[in-house]
Amino acid sequence: MKAVAQAQPNIALIKYWGKRDHEANLPAVSSFSLTLDSLRTTMSVEFCDRPGRDTLRVNDAPAPGMLDRVSACLDLVVGSKRAAAEVISEVNFPIGAGLASSSSAFAALVVAAAASSRTTIDTQTLARLAGACSGSAARSLYGGIVELTAGEEQISVQPLLQSQPWPLEVVVAVTEKGKKPVGSGEAMVRGEKTSPFYSSWLARQDEDLEVARAAVLRQDFNSLAEVAEHNCLKMHSVMWSSKPPIVYWNSATLSCLEAIRTLQDQGHAVFFTMDAGPQVKAICLPDSVDVVMAALRQTPGVQDLMHSKLGAGARLLRST
Ligand code: 2P0
Numbered sequence: 001m002k003a004v005a006q007a008q009p010n011i012a013l014i015k016y017w018g019k020r021d022h023e024a025n026l027p028a029v030s031s032f033s034l035t036l037d038s039l040r041t042t043m044s045v046e047f048c049d050r051p052g053r054d055t056l057r058v059n060d061a062p063a064p065g066m067l068d069r070v071s072a073c074l075d076l077v078v079g080s081k082r083a084a085a086e087v088i089s090e091v092n093f094p095i096g097a098g099l100a101s102s103s104s105a106f107a108a109l110v111v112a113a114a115a116s117s118r119t120t121i122d123t124q125t126l127a128r129l130a131g132a133c134s135g136s137a138a139r140s141l142y143g144g145i146v147e148l149t150a151g152e153e154q155i156s157v158q159p160l161l162q163s164q165p166w167p168l169e170v171v172v173a174v175t176e177k178g179k180k181p182v183g184s185g186e187a188m189v190r191g192e193k194t195s196p197f198y199s200s201w202l203a204r205q206d207e208d209l210e211v212a213r214a215a216v217l218r219q220d221f222n223s224l225a226e227v228a229e230h231n232c233l234k235m236h237s238v239m240w241s242s243k244p245p246i247v248y249w250n251s252a253t254l255s256c257l258e259a260i261r262t263l264q265d266q267g268h269a270v271f272f273t274m275d276a277g278p279q280v281k282a283i284c285l286p287d288s289v290d291v292v293m294a295a296l297r298q299t300p301g302v303q304d305l306m307h308s309k310l311g312a313g314a315r316l317l318r319s320t
Contacts, residue, residue: 003044003113005108008140010036010139011273018192034145035313045074046086051083056070073109078114093306112316170310172281176252190242195243256302
């Protein structure tokens with residue numbers, strides 16, 4: 001039996017950085033994100049009759065480096081006493097480059113795995129299973145603006161606002177297409193152990209979430225902009241103050257921030273966020289998209305631009 005699912009990455013505005021429980025992959029903080037539309041992962045899962053190892057192809061090439069995480073995810077969804085699976089993933093954006101490719105991958109994988117094994121699992125449980133594989137993936141089970149609440153024992157994920165009522169858009173300035181030097185899981189551990197700022201990062205997160213939630217419910221762009229930029233820079237301060245330091249930015253990242261500041265000074269509705277990579281995501285309202293794209297396109301060091309509206313959560317495309 002074969003099932004094909006699709007999911008989009010999500011961009012956190014209030015970030016997940018740090019884990020409460022490494023084995024269960026439980027986040028130390030709650031988070032808040034936008035699910036994108038035009039960046040996509042399509043994941044096909046087929047359980048075969050043959051014994052042996054799972055196989056994984058990503059964009060038409062074998063991907064042995066990612067197979068263990070994929071197999072562990074299939075075990076979580078279907079159980080470890082299962083047939084071997086053939087997994088095929090197609091991704092229309094750079095992988096492992098700070099564009100949240102694991103969020104769409106594991107969100108699509110849990111949906112496809114459940115369907116191909118004829119297991120009925122509700123969306124909240126699928127979100128928890130995806131989150132156990134990659135913390136950010138839990139949020140891609142839902143569309144629009146999504147909040148993930150970090151509990152003691154488990155997470156819960158809820159959509160806060162669908163895409164239609166407040167049509168935020170995202171322009172991604174790609175400043176480096178290669179893989180990041182330190183994976184986010186390893187970087188988080190380093191921050192937890194060594195950054196003197198980590199405890200205050202944890203202590204102030206709920207405050208930021210409250211402000212962001214209220215801003216979204218009022219559709220108050222300026223308030224969301226202020227808290228999201230602040231939260232992003234605090235997360236990067238934890239990274240920078242880790243030992244050894246983790247600096248994902250490059251000079252083009254800073255040039256993009258300057259370009260966005262200039263646009264803000266000119267009155268455009270735009271703010272920035274950056275994740276575990278050097279790409280800059282500019283969040284804007286529809287009226288500002290063209291001017292934001294034009295400014296970032298001519299910013300030195302920007303290699304590529306991507307544009308997305310908000311999109312739907314992970315879903316099944318077909319099962320046979
Ligand atoms: C986020 N990031 O909230 C934060 C902001 C990156 C920076 O979640 O270790 O690949 O697999 O749970 O989901 C990226 O981390 O981490 C991430 P794991 P994941 O989007």
